[in-house]
Amino acid sequence: MSFELNSLLVSLHVTYIQNLGKNKDDLTYHLTAHLRMNAIYWGLTALCTMNHREALDRNEMIEYVMSCWDEETGGFGAHPDHDAHILSTLSAIQILITQDAIDILDIDRVAKFILSLQQPSGVFAGDSFGEVDTRFSYIAVNALSLLGRLGDLDVEKTVAYIVQCRNFDGGFGSRIGAESHASQAFVCCAALTILDRLDEVDAPTLSWWLAERQLPNGGLNGRPEKLEDVCYSFWVLASLSMLKKVHYIDSGKLTSFILSAQDPEGGGIADRPGDMPDVFHTHFGLAGLSILGYPGLVDLDPVYCMPAALIEKMGLRKGWQALERRAS
Amino acid sequence: MSHGVRRVLQNKEALEAKKLKDQSKIRDYITLTSDVLNRKKQNDWSSQAFQLTTELLQVNPEFYTIWNYRRRILLNGIIPQSTPEQIRDILAEELSMTMAALKVHPKVYWIWNHRGWCLDNVPSGPGTEQEGDPRGWEKGFWDRELFVVEKMLDADPRNFHAWSYRRIVLANMPIPKPLTAELAYTTRKIEANFSNFSAWHQRSKVLSSLWSKGELDSNKSKEEGASGILYHEYISNSSLKEFDLVHNAMYTDPYDQSVWIYHRWLIGSGDDKDILEREIEVIQSLLEEESGSKWCMESLVHYKRLLLSNHASTTDTSTLKRDCMGLLRRLLEVDPSRRARYEEIELEIARL
Numbered sequence: 195m196s197f198e199l200n201s202l203l204v205s206l207h208v209t210y211i212q213n214l215g216k217n218k219d220d221l222t223y224h225l226t227a228h229l230r231m232n233a234i235y236w237g238l239t240a241l242c243t244m245n246h247r248e249a250l251d252r253n254e255m256i257e258y259v260m261s262c263w264d265e266e267t268g269g270f271g272a273h274p275d276h277d278a279h280i281l282s283t284l285s286a287i288q289i290l291i292t293q294d295a296i297d298i299l300d301i302d303r304v305a306k307f308i309l310s311l312q313q314p315s316g317v318f319a320g321d322s323f324g325e326v327d328t329r330f331s332y333i334a335v336n337a338l339s340l341l342g343r344l345g346d347l348d349v350e351k352t353v354a355y356i357v358q359c360r361n362f363d364g365g366f367g368s369r370i371g372a373e374s375h376a377s378q379a380f381v382c383c384a385a386l387t388i389l390d391r392l393d394e395v396d397a398p399t400l401s402w403w404l405a406e407r408q409l410p411n412g413g414l415n416g417r418p419e420k421l422e423d424v425c426y427s428f429w430v431l432a433s434l435s436m437l438k439k440v441h442y443i444d445s446g447k448l449t450s451f452i453l454s455a456q457d458p459e460g461g462g463i464a465d466r467p468g469d470m471p472d473v474f475h476t477h478f479g480l481a482g483l484s485i486l487g488y489p490g491l492v493d494l495d496p497v498y499c500m501p502a503a504l505i506e507k508m509g510l511r512k513g514w515q516a517l518e519r520r521a522s
Numbered sequence: 523m524s525h526g527v528r529r530v531l532q533n534k535e536a537l538e539a540k541k542l543k544d545q546s547k548i549r550d551y552i553t554l555t556s557d558v559l560n561r562k563k564q565n566d567w568s569s570q571a572f573q574l575t576t577e578l579l580q581v582n583p584e585f586y587t588i589w590n591y592r593r594r595i596l597l598n599g600i601i602p603q604s605t606p607e608q609i610r611d612i613l614a615e616e617l618s619m620t621m622a623a624l625k626v627h628p629k630v631y632w633i634w635n636h637r638g639w640c641l642d643n644v645p646s647g648p649g650t651e652q653e654g655d656p657r658g659w660e661k662g663f664w665d666r667e668l669f670v671v672e673k674m675l676d677a678d679p680r681n682f683h684a685w686s687y688r689r690i691v692l693a694n695m696p697i698p699k700p701l702t703a704e705l706a707y708t709t710r711k712i713e714a715n716f717s718n719f720s721a722w723h724q725r726s727k728v729l730s731s732l733w734s735k736g737e738l739d740s741n742k743s744k745e746e747g748a749s750g751i752l753y754h755e756y757i758s759n760s761s762l763k764e765f766d767l768v769h770n771a772m773y774t775d776p777y778d779q780s781v782w783i784y785h786r787w788l789i790g791s792g793d794d795k796d797i798l799e800r801e802i803e804v805i806q807s808l809l810e811e812e813s814g815s816k817w818c819m820e821s822l823v824h825y826k827r828l829l830l831s832n833h834a835s836t837t838d839t840s841t842l843k844r845d846c847m848g849l850l851r852r853l854l855e856v857d858p859s860r861r862a863r864y865e866e867i868e869l870e871i872a873r874l
Contacts (some may be wrong), residue, residue: 442860464524
């Protein structure tokens with residue numbers, strides 16, 4: 195690399211995100227259609243974090259989201275004519291709320307679709323084929339909360355399943371018996387936070403386990419003895435912010451690590467330095483930097499992973515704590 | 523999402539050439555996709571449509587809608603017209619197809635899900651209860667699946683999709699594998715590589731089940747007039763063996779966190795003072811050999827704090843506190859990244 199990547203290349207990242215929809219002569223663009231709705235949410239939220247929400251056309255975005263509505267199931271697919279799934283449904287809701295366009299949605303139907311995915315054990319499935327995962331429990335809780343429909347949820351049953359996924363290391367797995375993983379720690383902490391049940395977390399043990407995700411190069415891994423990856427910056431920091439322990443991480447070293455994973459030519463952030471950037475890592479890298487108080491960025495609500503001011507305005511803010519925003 | 527794909531600087535000509543090459547691929551892909559999605563809209567359950575989903579999924583195994591469509595074709599078109607033997611063969615073919623996909627994409631949720639669905643749909647057979655073994659095919663499928671998942675874990679011993687799937691297989695096998703066999707499997711995995719935390723994790727779950735089953739046995743023996751002591755002896759014997767394995771791993775690589783996290787599970791809340799003191803001694807002598815080992819010091823602080831909180835009346839608390847403070851000072855030097863946490867613990871101890 196020709197120069198040290200020691201600052202955030204905001205305008206390059208904005209351009210990078212704007213160009214994502216123009217890559218139609220790239221095969222990868224077509225092969226990732228099943229992630230399109232999520233990608234738009236990642237791109238939009240990344241832009242909000244950089245205070246450039248207007249960089250993507252609002253009407254075009256809303257129109258696209260609504261073109262993915264699956265009338266038969268009452269949920270959203272990732273792309274027009276793709277099947278509805280809880281993953282793309284949450285992204286669609288998050289986009290519509292961020293764009294202040296939620297009125298366009300048939301909230302009753304979406305809430306019904308989401309609630310229909312809860313299994314007798316309390317966990318949620320991703321779609322009618324029934325893959326279950328605590329990720330889907332978080333998505334359901336997050337979406338219902340954003341829609342103002344948490345009152346329709348069987349909270350006890352939902353919490354009971356999540357609690358059974360807690361492991362001795364304080365972390366959480368995707369299902370009962372599964373190994374702890376930083377991203378599952380995030381979804382379980384965030385679901386419990388939204389439901390005001392964070393007391394179910396063994397906070398000292400989990401904070402210790404999360405602090406041990408940081409590696410000597412500053413980056414964070416998702417499980418013991420694994421490689422670092424920029425996206426864990428968010429999963430780990432967001433969990434720690436709910437536990438009010440973000441200072442357990444060496445923020446200087448993590449900031450440098452995230453910055454070093456930027457692509458100084460084309461913009462965007464990769465999983466680790468020197469790799470190909472993508473919108474997923476760009477968003478979660480920026481989200482991590484925001485929690486670390488990086489100068490000039492906008493506050494992100496770590497529980498909903500959406501702009502903090504928006505969540506606050508909706509009256510949904512919980513008691514998390516990020517690092518104070520630095521002036522320079 | 524891309525992981526571990528290196529960024530290469532390409533010159534303009536190379537980029538143009540790639541674009542040109544991609545163009546025909548893109549055209550073919552778009553044509554195939556819209557053909558399949560159109561058939562899906564029209565509820566086309568034909569074997570021709572089925573064949574097209576195979577083609578599409580071979581190019582893009584992450585296209586979840588197409589996996590769904592494929593299952594609907596099987597359920598609505600193909601399975602109703604087939605004999606149990608044919609269904610068995612079709613599902614076996616599905617498993618070979620997904621196996622090939624998993625070799626290239628071992629971390630795609632949708633492929634693992636499809637295998638699980640296939641196994642849930644194995645018909646009963648061969649024959650009937652009177653003549654035959656109606657769960658025979660099912661047994662064969664699940665046995666083979668355990669073999670497959672072991673192959674996947676040989677290739678990547680930390681693949682959490684494979685571990686998660688392994689637990690599903692173990693829970694669904696018509697003839698359950700004994701827990702002791704699974705314990706032996708984790709021993710093999712751990713001994714092959716002490717830093718395989720996935721295997722340590724699995725071991726903690728298996729041992730917990732074994733121990734709680736032992737409790738059932740001890741209840742049974744209680745009814746027969748024996749005492750509950752049997753159970754405690756059983757646990758402490760097996761936990762002694764467990765500590766041997768853990769000490770071996772600690773001494774082999776004191777810088778690997780897997781074993782230290784597992785050790786913390788074995789100690790638990792630290793109610794047993796003898797075990798706590800014994801383990802503190804073991805770690806202390808390791809620290810004498812490896813004076814810079816963060817995990818030795820960090821664990822000593824944790825276990826000494828357990829002594830302080832659980833056994834204050836029978837221990838020398840001022841020495842313990844002084845020990846902890848000394849260790850924390852050294853931790854601040856060897857592990858400055860986690861300084862804030864160590865300083866918080868110092869304050870907590872000072873307040874005791």
